[in-house]
Amino acid sequence: MIQKQIYDVLVVGSGVAGMYGALQFKSGTDVLILSKYSKTTSNSNLAQGGVAAVLSLEDDSYELHTKDTFIAGRHENDPEAVDVLVHEGPEDVRRIMELGAEFDRNADGELDKTLEGGHCRRRIVHYKDCTGAEMVRALLKQVEARENIEYAEDTVLCRLVRVRSGFRADLLHGGVYTSVFCNYCMLCTGGIGRVYKYTTNPKSATGDGIRIAWELGARIKNLSYIQFHPTAFNSEDGEQFLISESVRGEGAYLLNCRHERFMDRYDDRLELAPRDVVSKAIILESRRTGSNDFFLDIRHEDADFLRARFPAISEGCMRYGVDITKDLIPIFPCQHYLMGGIEVDIDSKTTVPRLYACGECANTGVHGKNRLASNSLLEALVFSRRAAEDIKRCMANGFPNVSPLPADCDYTGAPLPPGIVSEIRSIMQRAYFVLPDPGAIRFGLKQIDNILKRLKGGKYSWTTEYLEALSLATVAYIVLKEAEEANERR
Ligand SMILES: Cc1cc2nc3c(=O)[nH]c(=O)nc-3n(C[C@H](O)[C@H](O)[C@H](O)COP(=O)(O)OP(=O)(O)OC[C@H]3O[C@@H](n4cnc5c(N)ncnc54)[C@H](O)[C@@H]3O)c2cc1C
Structure with a gap:
């Protein structure tokens, strides 16, 4: 059960970005973390390779990590964001080790750093071939020990509504509708992989955070920058x-x-x-x-x-x-990773006041057009910590209280007809997979636009299936629109 009606910070998502961000808030700040499915259904839990960071200046340098990141990103990266990632990342990797995450070590007890495509130095720390699961395990243990952090599993954020000094979050919690209020919200909802038939992402990756931010008027950037594996x-x-x-x-x-x-x-x-x-x-x-x-x-x-x-x-x-x-x-x-997302600055602030976005759902600009292997867990660590630090600074400037308002949503409606999600996936698979097809993009956009209209006008009940279909259609629409505009500019 969710214990309170008002929280200082609502963290939506329990991957590496969500949990590491939440842990930055100490006793006295009430935090609620949401996880749509189980605690370990996340992209983070599936990460295999490792985390890239310059942990020793003897055989590596910040300049080299920066250079590799820019080459992979085809020089479309944001220089300030890359600078923050590369310089602050090593300290966050050390902090997550202090929080209990283990990385493989060699016979001398030193970190066993490995090499991956695009890196000119061995700088990737890893735990066997299941680094993400190890990080999630360590973070979860810390989160569960904190009295200021509450954790709600199987809880879907349906939408955010702006209220004075914060947000009302409408939730589907264990099949029951409820609302909580928060002063600040960190969206850490992960990727969009399920918009494709072929993806490495788990069922949670339906782009809900991107849809919710879009509905609030937040700017979305480079959503068509998608990495295929x-x-x-x-x-x-x-x-x-x-x-x-x-x-x-x-x-x-x-x-x-x-x-x-x-x-x-x-x-x-x-x-x-x-x-x-x-x-x-x-x-x-x-x-x-x-x-x-x-x-x-x-x-x-x-x-x-x-x-x-x-x-x-x-x-x-x-x-x-x-x-x-x-x-x-x-x-x-298959689809593997999303480089773009909700536009944020280097403190993870979106264009909507008090709304932050971190991890894979955010567009910090660090990856440019293509992500360098193992830079994404690092991004999740660095920029979720920075979001929390920014929120703490804002709180110190005077603590605003939210004004509770009654929930005004009507959740009763028709069940979602079957087949809509498969339809969206087939359209994306045809129009914007590894080799995008301009004709299929144009046609796909019209089809997705129709699906969105059907979903919005159909008076469907707000089930998880309906909300995920709405997120997938919204994400598909933004991707195809961006791709079509890019084609027209060529
Ligand atoms: C197979 C695989 C291997 C990878 N390997 C690596 C690697 O080696 N190195 C690397 O750096 N990166 C790797 N990545 C990428 C990396 O794992 C992710 O980019 C990163 O973990 C994203 O973390 P996150 O916290 O942003 O999102 P996630 O870990 O995906 O967490 C998202 C959370 O949001 C929750 N959520 C979503 N919608 C809602 C909603 N409406 N309401 C409530 N909760 C919601 C989900 O339940 C979940 O808890 C890999 C990814 C995959 C899929």
């Missing part, structure tokens, strides 16, 4: 999980439906070409062969090495009856 496990039940780049780094071959290597047709770097190049090669090859069947083959590596190096990937594949030491791994490209 070439190799997600392609299961028959439609759930994809990531087969990390490091599997190709350790020597896996990419095979087409005829079990032939094909990368030499598209790039000299073969399987080790950058993510976007490999994704495009797979789509072009699928058009050439007329088949979506693709595989990774790492059977030629030592079986014990593979099980020790990739425990989570081995286990995930095994759940679908695929033994990576003996079988081909079925893969297909």
